Amino acid sequence: MGAYVPAGSRNKNRLYRTIGISTILITTLYCLLNGTSILSGQSTSLNSNKISRGTSFDFSPYINENDNSENYKFVRINENLNPNNKPYEKKVKATFVTLARNSDLHGLLEPIKAIEDRFNKNFHYDWVFLNDVEFDEDFKRITSSLISGNTKYGVIPKEHWSVPSWIDEEKATNARKKMEEDGVIYGGSLPYRHMCRFESGFFYRHPLLDEYEYYWRIEPDVKFHCDINYDIFQFMKDNNKKYGFTISIHEYEATIKTLWNTTLEFIDKNPEFLAKDNMLDFISDDDGTSYNNCHFWSNFEIASLDLWRGEAYSKYFDYLDKKGGFFYERWGDAPVHSIAAALFLNRDEIHHFYDVGYYHGPFHACPVDDQIRFENRCACSPNQDFTWQGFSCTTKYYNVNRLQKPHGWQKYAN
Template structure:
């Protein structure tokens, strides 16, 4: 072997170092490496990512929880969604780098995909909703549905056809999308929303370690004219399927008279964190199919919020439902703004406590605390009305 001179030796050593570094990175699954890879790729296919499917019921190889953010959006929602995602990334996801799934009933354009891939710290995945999930099922009369929209033109979203498709999709299909089958937990984010506070813990890890299946920040009463037959349809379903009712549930959150009537309380689903095993399970699957065949998504204006809320309150034990008091959140016109000084300081909350909706009369969170026997924060009485 020929002897190397000093310069050649240095070049050889440097080359070996570079080769070793490349080998090390190629076998590393830590967050830094995952982020660098994720920035260069996206998933537009409606197929399950086989590399992640094996981890659906456990942690991913890099230690993250088996979870994703999900946003249902149109191309024209881009800039309203950008501000919402920027808020979540800055306040939470920059520390954890969870993936983001974007779903649309039409293909996303290049601008949308480019902006989102740049914006999110995890992997951005883009999926098209199957036509059969965003159209009229065969048992629905489109003439009757059109008449309903005409008759409800003076009710919020009452005349909207696309809104009904959205509510039906969020109620029964988003968690079945091939891209979502990679995951167990999700955090839903919508355009024009905002986080007021830093989130200083892994929300998904909290859900798993504490056996939580559904979590929320804001509650509210539904418009009765949009769901005139939803409760009776629910009671009919329960009569035929009594086994779906969980012991020690939150019945008293949704009914004040022993299930005779619905009190209209629901979790506001523009923010929700949940375990999709619940939606994919037998009880909820049978419930959604029953509701869907009844036709109320089109013949009335059933929203995914009361549907999710009734199911979570009745089909889950109450200790599996959780209120995130420390996650300051806004979706116009309502705020979940922590009123406790210690919570505000610890989480750097930037919202006015007087704007908090939690303890107002139109909110149902006070009732939630009463039903679960939870202690209310000091001074909550000053924020009622």
Template sequence: MASITLNRKRILIAVLCLIAVLYWITVVFSDLRQLGFIRVQSFNAEVDEKTPAFVAPRPIGEGTANATLLFLARNSDLGGVLSSMGHLEEHFNKRAGYPWVFLNEEEFTEEFKTRVTAATAAPVSFGLIPHEHWFQPDWVDEDRASEGRRKMASQGIIYAGSVPYRNMCRFNSGFFFHHPLLQPYRYYWRVEPDIKYFCDVTYDPFDYLRDNNKIYGFTISFYEWEKTIPTLWETVKKFIAEHPQYVSDENAMNYLSDNGGERYNLCHFWSNFEIADMDFWRGEAYQAFFKYLDDTGGFYYERWGDAPVHSIAVSLFAPKDRLHFFRDIGYRHEPFQHCPNGEDWARGKCACNSFDTLDYAPQSCIRRYEKLFLQ
């Protein structure tokens, strides 16, 4: 009996030692990785996009692109707005000096404007969204819309019963770039309350898009909830059939579909972060596309989000090489984040754990995006 007890103790000690060794290896590997001594490649190094070479940050007020930082917010969002501004000012805009544009379906309060203006040395503008661009149109069948909301609520879908959320999705899909305050600008960086940036942005992303002929940049890509968009893809297919001239020969259909467009695989770019070219949204193809979608009432009868709408449009109506994964910009919008690794992590002095990233998790679509450049 004493021999059996002794053997058990030895086994327990051995197991504990093995756990300690594995923990030590994990910690050391993480430290070396974050310091840049170990670079963890994506699933295929051949498709890694080259990040821009290091460029010394410009002094404030010397950003060269025709661009703005765009914030859709309500007065009640003030705390989250100031937090997000603090992150982006610290990591980028205090050196670049790009102007901020704030939009709201109601007038901003004096407190909101005073505190936001004090949070940056850059110019700030505050705009009211036109009624017809925000609220549910009169031609929408409210009985049908309310039944759609009730059905989604019974399925436990987030924002299922919210009309304001649908207003926001429709506005972000088809109207924000028409606002008078945005007419002077071509490029925008979308910012939302309570988001976080982890890394110093050591170059100008607007310049990068302009100089490399890109129209859309993202940091996170994953699957949409199919129950929110049950008829969206069939509507897209009808539009394509009626307007084949808008589909680019070098499109990214293989990011959206695994069978040549028969079915939508639900991949999309998470649009709460996007750095993009408004000339694309203002162009003929997208204008026709949005009107076609809007005329169906799907933003209200279902819960079509601006993320799949934007993603489908840029993937179909532009060549795939005009899209860009900003893999070096660390970003978090609860509950997901993208954290760079290796040289990108070190150069940006990132304050995030590069293991804590959605990039190659099962629900991520980054691998599908990267495969586009192997085809």
């Protein structure tokens, strides 16, 4: 049905149409002379500096084994990955994953908005939310209104969020009491242990993840400081990267007293799972005799789901789970994932996203390279960056892999 127009307005409408047609003709002539699209307002000139969506980037540092200087080359576009600079025909099967409660809603609004504004508005990847109870309608309605991809909401099976039958509950309760008395962070928390066990061995088994190849873990109350102007999932796939991180750190030894010896037992029984070019030298300073507690902080994690679905990790997790360390100690998903990635992957399958500005209290990852920071509109100070600090393990990661560090990194190290 057409809009109702009062009779007295018709002459004015004719005048407005005349003015509008004249404006369009003038604008079109201007665009033709200046090489601009009338629809998008963007330059159509062949000399445009705009980078099209779908362009592949190689964000690996330039490696020169004979160069011991701190020179650093940032390779903008790897033409070998996408020689014709064409948009990708098919988006990677990937999703964001968030473990949350209904009460986490307002802590998620800022991270979701940041990810959408700085990355996902260009790619529209899905988002999977998991909870040990049903999400309420407010959570679903508000989160789905912010996300450009599909949103999915799942309930965790009870057996994935409970104490398994083989655990001595009295022993586990006493262990929690002792750790709480000793002041170990989350030492007395049973829900925290459920979370660590779920993230270690079950999130990727949820049916809502079945259709995906890659995931990006997002938690409440985190921040993203910089624009991400390339498809991170496509980067992972094109470069055969299986695990990506921003922050690495040392674990609290009191929480994982027997984790390494349990790992050695598993490897002794299953030596075939060790990758040929594994990264043992990142997680051990003495060729595997002991664990140096270095791990990737898994609150930010971009990885291949096939890494966890594979035989090596599946058997490793089951072995750890039967030993009971998630309950008798406080084994975290971060050291469990990190040890597995370091041992079961080749070192070139692990990637540090040094261009992604990120915050999870109390640590920031802020690119120290001025060019990266300015081009990606980073809203952070490199003086806050944790990457090169003493308690971080990222310097070791660069050293064992013989990767050159960003220019001027020493300025922010201590």
